[in-house]
Amino acid sequence: MGEAATKLTVVRNPAEEGFLKTYADIAGTLPGTEKIVKARRDAMAVFEELGLPHRRVEEWKYTDLRAAIKEANPVAKPASVDAGALKSALGALADVDAIRVVLLDGHFAADLSNVDDAGKGMRIMPLAEALGDKEFAAAHAEIANVLEHDTSVALNTGLMTDGAAIRISGPHETPIHIVHATTAQSASLVTTRNTVSVGAGANVTLIESFVSLGDAGVQVNTVTHVGIGDDAHVVHVKVQKENAESLHLATWAVELSARCHYDTLQVTTGAALTRNQIYLTFNGEDAKAHMNAAYLQRGKQHCDSTLVIDHIVPGCESRELYKGVLDDQARGVFQGKIMVKPEAQKTDGKQMAQALLLSDEAEFDSKPELEIFADDVVCGHGSTSGAIDDELLFYLRARGIPEKKARALLVQAFVGEAIAIIEEHEKLYEALMGIAEDWLSEAV
Amino acid sequence: MAAVQETIDHVKTIDVDQYKYGFTTDLESVKAPRGLNEDIVRFISDKKNEPEWMLEWRLDAFERWQTMDEPDWARVSYPKIDFQSLYYYAAPKNSEGPKSLDEVDPEILRMYEKLGIPLKEQELLAGVRKHDEPSQLDAEPSDEDGYAQMAGKVAIDAVVDSVSVVTTFKKELAKAGVIFCSISEALQEHPELVKKYLGTVVPKSDNYYATLNSAVFSDGSFVYIPPGVRCPMELSTYFRINETETGQFERTLIIADKGSYVSYLEGCTAPMRDENQLHAAVVELVCLDDAEIKYSTVQNWYPGDSEGKGGVYNFVTKRADCRGKNSKVSWTQVETGSAITWKYPSCILRGDNSVGEFYSIAISNGHQQVDSGTKMIHLGKNTSSKIISKGIAAGKSDNTYRGLVSTHRKATNARNFTQCDSLLIGNKCGAHTVPYIEAKNSSAHFEHEATTSKISDDQMFYCQQRGLNEEEAIALIVNGFVREVMQQLPMEFMAETQKLIGISLEGSVG
Numbered sequence: 001m002g003e004a005a006t007k008l009t010v011v012r013n014p015a016e017e018g019f020l021k022t023y024a025d026i027a028g029t030l031p032g033t034e035k036i037v038k039a040r041r042d043a044m045a046v047f048e049e050l051g052l053p054h055r056r057v058e059e060w061k062y063t064d065l066r067a068a069i070k071e072a073n074p075v076a077k078p079a080s081v082d083a084g085a086l087k088s089a090l091g092a093l094a095d096v097d098a099i100r101v102v103l104l105d106g107h108f109a110a111d112l113s114n115v116d117d118a119g120k121g122m123r124i125m126p127l128a129e130a131l132g133d134k135e136f137a138a139a140h141a142e143i144a145n146v147l148e149h150d151t152s153v154a155l156n157t158g159l160m161t162d163g164a165a166i167r168i169s170g171p172h173e174t175p176i177h178i179v180h181a182t183t184a185q186s187a188s189l190v191t192t193r194n195t196v197s198v199g200a201g202a203n204v205t206l207i208e209s210f211v212s213l214g215d216a217g218v219q220v221n222t223v224t225h226v227g228i229g230d231d232a233h234v235v236h237v238k239v240q241k242e243n244a245e246s247l248h249l250a251t252w253a254v255e256l257s258a259r260c261h262y263d264t265l266q267v268t269t270g271a272a273l274t275r276n277q278i279y280l281t282f283n284g285e286d287a288k289a290h291m292n293a294a295y296l297q298r299g300k301q302h303c304d305s306t307l308v309i310d311h312i313v314p315g316c317e318s319r320e321l322y323k324g325v326l327d328d329q330a331r332g333v334f335q336g337k338i339m340v341k342p343e344a345q346k347t348d349g350k351q352m353a354q355a356l357l358l359s360d361e362a363e364f365d366s367k368p369e370l371e372i373f374a375d376d377v378v379c380g381h382g383s384t385s386g387a388i389d390d391e392l393l394f395y396l397r398a399r400g401i402p403e404k405k406a407r408a409l410l411v412q413a414f415v416g417e418a419i420a421i422i423e424e425h426e427k428l429y430e431a432l433m434g435i436a437e438d439w440l441s442e443a444v
Numbered sequence: 445m446a447a448v449q450e451t452i453d454h455v456k457t458i459d460v461d462q463y464k465y466g467f468t469t470d471l472e473s474v475k476a477p478r479g480l481n482e483d484i485v486r487f488i489s490d491k492k493n494e495p496e497w498m499l500e501w502r503l504d505a506f507e508r509w510q511t512m513d514e515p516d517w518a519r520v521s522y523p524k525i526d527f528q529s530l531y532y533y534a535a536p537k538n539s540e541g542p543k544s545l546d547e548v549d550p551e552i553l554r555m556y557e558k559l560g561i562p563l564k565e566q567e568l569l570a571g572v573r574k575h576d577e578p579s580q581l582d583a584e585p586s587d588e589d590g591y592a593q594m595a596g597k598v599a600i601d602a603v604v605d606s607v608s609v610v611t612t613f614k615k616e617l618a619k620a621g622v623i624f625c626s627i628s629e630a631l632q633e634h635p636e637l638v639k640k641y642l643g644t645v646v647p648k649s650d651n652y653y654a655t656l657n658s659a660v661f662s663d664g665s666f667v668y669i670p671p672g673v674r675c676p677m678e679l680s681t682y683f684r685i686n687e688t689e690t691g692q693f694e695r696t697l698i699i700a701d702k703g704s705y706v707s708y709l710e711g712c713t714a715p716m717r718d719e720n721q722l723h724a725a726v727v728e729l730v731c732l733d734d735a736e737i738k739y740s741t742v743q744n745w746y747p748g749d750s751e752g753k754g755g756v757y758n759f760v761t762k763r764a765d766c767r768g769k770n771s772k773v774s775w776t777q778v779e780t781g782s783a784i785t786w787k788y789p790s791c792i793l794r795g796d797n798s799v800g801e802f803y804s805i806a807i808s809n810g811h812q813q814v815d816s817g818t819k820m821i822h823l824g825k826n827t828s829s830k831i832i833s834k835g836i837a838a839g840k841s842d843n844t845y846r847g848l849v850s851t852h853r854k855a856t857n858a859r860n861f862t863q864c865d866s867l868l869i870g871n872k873c874g875a876h877t878v879p880y881i882e883a884k885n886s887s888a889h890f891e892h893e894a895t896t897s898k899i900s901d902d903q904m905f906y907c908q909q910r911g912l913n914e915e916e917a918i919a920l921i922v923n924g925f926v927r928e929v930m931q932q933l934p935m936e937f938m939a940e941t942q943k944l945i946g947i948s949l950e951g952s953v954g
Contacts, residue, residue: 058517342871357886361853370877372896375868380895385883 018072217245258284476533505658630666664694733768752811755783808841
């Protein structure tokens with residue numbers, strides 16, 4: 001259906017025209033070797049053909065990007081901020097010890113970063129630089145092609161300005177924190193790309209945060225590619241608390257090798273519209289991926305979580321726990337697809353999407369999908385939605401807890417279940433629970 | 445894998461090559477010319493001697509159909525259907541309208557006997573008439589006792605190709621005020637009822653196949669249960685495609701007026717043919733205040749041979765409108781046949797406190813492709829729905845559950861529970877689940893669960909540890925797998941279904 005419907009989109013809207021024009025204007029100034037230049041050109045051809053996805057495109061049924069993006073914002077100009085302003089925007093996250101890579105308005109900011117503290121077995125370079133490296137660019141161009149069917153990724157490939165290129169080997173105690181900060185005072189476009197390669201047996205925690213220092217609406221489009229080697233263990237955390245005018249498109253493309261562990265957590269409170277996509281592929285046997293998310297939205301915010309989990313080899317395990325809290329007219333979307341290919345016997349895949357609706361006008365749309373071609377598997381999904389349980393509320397109030405506080409406690413417990421995946425990282429855990437608390441305290 | 449051996453064996457017994465209803469019957473028939481155009485629509489309408497408004501309705505649908513595209517979103521693939529190569533009307537000769545059993549072509553009666561539905565015999569066994577008495581269709585039920593005897597009987601509307609050949613027990617039903625006849629007859633005798641309700645649940649241009657059906661539907665059943673009446677017997681329609689290259693387009697309309705109840709069964713078979721036969725039916729249920737409709741289907745159209753050749757394409761639109769307060773509709777379906785199944789029996793829960801249920805067992809084998817599920821649309825307050833779907837995929841088949849549960853903003857306290865489970869046998873088949881859940885109201889409480897599995901070692905261990913041998917343990921577990929749906933079937937269908945599915949149900953029946 002998607003294909004046929006897309007072909008009907010002959011007339012381009014101003015935003016589609018705008019992105020194409022932006023590309024035509026700045027293509028010459030974007031970093032990259034010839035291979036990357038070609039990858040960008042191919043990607044924009046895909047975008048030109050598909051256009052912005054709308055609700056007749058099945059994968060975007062509940063998030064109509066064509067309606068949401070009225071025009072393409074101009075590309076953000078490199079800016080500078082002082083460390084204090086960034087620290088206060090990050091809040092408690094700033095207190096989590098980390099090797100920090102700061103991307104300001106889509107460009108690496110060396111003065112705010114401390115990549116020089118990276119120890120042995122950790123190589124971090126700005127993506128703009130890496131794209132100029134022949135060997136790296138050759139590998140990266142292929143990565144860009146993997147997701148060519150996805151319009152938001154195509155747009156990212158075409159327009160990416162900078163990001164972090166990271167290579168890890170060995171175990172690392174200190175996390176890597178990629179800070180994506182925007183300073184915009186007027187509408188702008190920020191396109192970043194990160195690529196993380198984790199070697200066999202390595203161990204690392206990766207944090208990506210997205211914050212706004214300005215008040216203007218920014219169109220953020222970010223893609224992170226993660227390749228994980230045999231027996232490695234990666235914790236990948238994403239925190240997004242951009243201003244309520246912004247539009248946020250994030251894609252993670254993850255490839256897992258044998259016996260590795262990949263734990264993720266995505267916490268979202270910001271942006272007018274968020275789309276978090278994860279494409280995860282099991283390439284090696286007996287690997288495990290546990291993926292959690294907590295999103296808290298109010299006003300007219302819209303948060304879409306879309307997952308495509310591809311089990312192509314035997315014996316892997318995937319788990320998802322997605323928790324959404326929706327107030328006012330906020331809308332939560334969950335689309336999770338577990339695919340099990342014929343060879344992927346002994347797959348164990350489970351998915352749970354839950355939403356707590358705090359207002360009568362909030363909406364939750366869920367589409368948990370299973371596509372299974374192997375017989376010896378255990379797969380399942382669940383989806384629930386509803387209001388706060390009156391009995392639980394009564395229990396707390398009977399013990400003298402005021403209603404507002406009782407509600408907050410229940411909401412905290414609800415999202416806490418998902419955030420608990422990083423419990424062992426005490427400071428990070430507290431920072432993230434703090435974000436949920438802040439969100440609750442903002443309630444009228 | 446030993447654990448599912450019993451299921452495998454049983455599914456094999458219903459394997460495509462062993463389709464037991466694949467015989468053909470030599471019936472002389474009257475056909476419309478091949479192809480589809482306005483004249484064919486007029487021909488069908490004329491054959492049925494329909495009122496002018498009906499012809500207009502059909503022509504309007506046909507006009508709209510020509511502007512529509514075939515839907516391609518379902519997980520089914522098949523060569524493009526050439527709608528011009530089909531016959532849109534075929535009727536066994538000399539049966540231009542339903543009549544008494546004695547006048548029915550003996551070939552047809554023999555055919556139904558072969559199918560296990562001896563129309564005449566059933567009538568005799570039921571004590572409606574003795575051998576030398578005239579058919580019950582002409583006789584008046586003798587007294588109130590005779591009326592009481594009706595319980596446990598099944599009235600059947602037999603449809604061959606495009607027309608209804610006979611409807612049994614009509615007079616007895618009439619005594620209770622129930623109208624049960626073919627829709628062509630209803631158009632003659634009760635045009636006001638047909639006009640009032642036809643197309644109000646499935647609009648004439650609802651979707652591609654429904655629109656085609658609106659234009660060319662040839663027959664089907666019509667049921668009207670008057671207020672406060674509990675239909676004294678099960679009603680049933682038996683569909684049989686006999687002719688070659690014929691499309692079957694039947695339209696069923698059931699109206700349960702205030703406070704009434706009816707249980708309706710539907711069965712279908714077709715001969716084995718090399719070419720694909722098209723079946724595009726529309727079923728509309730209207731349920732008014734406090735009424736209840738229970739609609740059960742055992743679909744066993746010819747599924748094609750082991751190479752995937754032939755078989756029926758089954759594109760069906762079934763929808764119930766729970767229009768009244770406290771109304772209830774329950775769909776139960778056992779899908780074992782058809783090369784392609786494209787079917788989503790739905791409930792529009794419009795009335796406050798209305799209830800919708802969907803119970804389904806879908807078994808696919810060989811090259812069958814099933815894309816089936818339901819839609820529960822909550823519009824009224826305090827509405828509730830329940831979906832239990834069990835898919836068993838074997839051979840090279842694909843079995844997809846596709847469903848929608850949605851609440852309107854004003855549908856406070858809506859409740860839904862969905863469970864869809866799939867069992868895979870072999871690794872050349874696929875089982876898929878595509879549910880859409882849309883909650884637009886905080887008081888709505890939706891729960892959805894889906895699993896895909898084979899029988900787990902834990903379950904086996906648990907059972908065996910309690911003294912069951914392996915066979916018994918499997919039987920118990922597989923039995924448990926489909927039981928929730930089996931329990932919903934009327935007794936009359938349970939036996940047939942057991943044979944069809946062939947899954948042991950020891951100790952769970954009754």
